[in-house]
């Protein structure tokens with residue numbers, strides 16, 4: 619498994635990261651046995667970067683991950699979690715909430731430090747609180763060694779870039795913005811890299827949009843985007859391919875070019891992990907890519923900030 623160093627001098631992280639939202643049952647129910655199996659398989663395969671958040675399954679993902687990591691040597695994985703988001707529409711970037719949240723995460727995860735602590739979905743919540751309380755608190759925690767690095771996450775690329783550069787954070791995690799359908803992160807990532815900030819590309823499957831099964835009901839994409847993605851899945855199937863594999867081949871195999879340190883994929887099944895590791899190196903067939911791009915051409919870069927859908931949650 620290829621690795622990148624966070625910030626040049628930081629920990630070495632695998633270019634595929636295990637995304638923990640799935641472990642919170644966000645897509646379907648997941649048993650502890652499945653969580654144990656996928657985490658063990660990831661570590662065994664050299665996938666050492668794991669991302670989670672208190673929000674995923676309203677603490678269920680962190681609890682399941684903590685159990686699955688019991689017995690693993692702490693040096694064998696690089697752990698990222700988040701503060702600030704606690705429900706579908708519940709943000710709190712105050713100092714007290716930040717400290718309480720970190721303590722609760724440490725307890726659930728069974729660790730004494732977090733490698734990257736991120737402010738979750740910063741386009742929501744109180745901006746002043748984020749800048750005046752959460753981020754200064756994270757800086758203090760970093761100086762005390764309780765956390766290794768500070769990150770921000772979200773969907774609004776322009777805000778992520780502004781805050782990350784101005785506040786000199788270490789990492790940015792953007793989601794659903796570097797996929798077969800939406801490539802807007804590419805430009806932002808180059809600029810963030812130039813400012814010394816490591817970039818994570820989360821949700822290369824567009825939170826299930828770019829899979830044969832299609833997105834969950836709560837997905838925020840516009841119906842036109844869902845329709846085009848369904849056409850892309852059909853085009854793939856007609857050529858004997860699977861849209862999720864093509865989407866991951868694209869994201870993994872172009873990540874280094876745009877300056878992505880790691881691609882964060884949600885996986886609750888060890889079988890998906892195995893397929894996804896294969897997609898990192900299996901050559902992407904240009905004819906299949908062309909067919910998928912044709913199906914998605916009319917909705918390229920059309921996120922729900924551009925054309926809102928009617929599906930559920932305000933960001934994830």
Ligand SMILES: NC(=O)c1ccc[n+]([C@@H]2O[C@H](COP(=O)([O-])OP(=O)(O)OC[C@H]3O[C@@H](n4cnc5c(N)ncnc54)[C@H](OP(=O)(O)O)[C@@H]3O)[C@@H](O)[C@H]2O)c1
Nearest residue numbers: 637638639640771793820821823824825884885886887934
């Ligand atoms: N604001 C933020 O900070 C933010 C937002 C979004 C995401 N993230 C992070 O990024 C991670 C990835 O995002 P995500 O999990 O929401 O979306 P995603 O990675 O785009 O998609 C995950 C979904 O795809 C399925 N899947 C994975 N590999 C597959 C394959 N080979 N074939 C078919 N289906 C496959 C998973 O199924 P199974 O679970 O059944 O394996 C899951 O349902 C999250 O888990 C989280 O850690 C952060």
